[in-house]
Amino acid sequence: MDLELRTTEQSDYDAIATWIEDATSCSRWAGPLVPFPFSARELPELLSVKGGSSYSLYDSNNNCIGFGQFWVVKQGAVHLGRIIISPEARGFGAGRLLCNKLMAKAMQEAGAARVTLRVYRDNAPALSLYSSLGFSIIESESTDNLLLMSASNAE
Template identity: 70%
Template sequence: MQTALRTPEKADYKAIVAWISDKKACSRWAGPSVPFPFAAANLPELLAVEGCSSYCLSDSDNRCVGFGQFWPGKQGAVHIGRIIVSPEVRGSGAGRLLCEKLIAKAREATGASTVTLRVYRDNPAARSLYSSLGFSVIESESTDDLLFISTTVNRSRKAGA
């Protein structure tokens, strides 16, 4: 799959809205502060986090097939979140490509060598992906529902290459 990571456009937010089917899916993806339903035009503001950068994974036709963000994390780390892939491409490796490219972009933008994220304990597909990307669970930062995971990216390794 030929993909690129780019800044989201207005049409991308319309696509993302279609991927969120209900209140529970919205909360699991964006957190409890984002109301459901929401208008695509309001999504950039609803997803705003201080220091946050948002990106779309686009396919060879420039269609948004994935979305993710990163922002400054604890102790100099960069935190990635709100990762979502279009239902049409799930299982095709798009999630891996999105994560690899997002991690590389986050490291490039911030200089951080540590990347963190949260994943639901009951999401085995995402947990498997993150584990294969080198993330490890930090139980002391985790909750009953969410795992806090972290990886230290070797500066000589090119993530997403």
């Protein structure tokens, strides 16, 4: 699969907005502060994170098929968030490629040796993916619903 990671543009937000079907999926993806419904024009501001970077994954036909962000949480550590793959691209390895490319970009830009992310305990596909990428659960910083996961020198 030949996929490219690029800085997110407004046309990407237009596509991403169509992937979120309801308030529950919006909250689980973007957090409780992002209202639903929203307009694609609002997404750049709604998803803005101080010191954060947003990237989109493009397929060989130049279609946006994925999105993710990262931000520095402390010296030497970055946090990945709001990772999503278009419904049509799920199940074909795009999530793995997005995560690998996003981790590499985050570690390169931030000079980080550690990457963290949060995942819902009941999101078995994502939990399996992140575990296979070398992330380990940190129960002491997890909640009943959300797991904090960490990887060092992501592979």
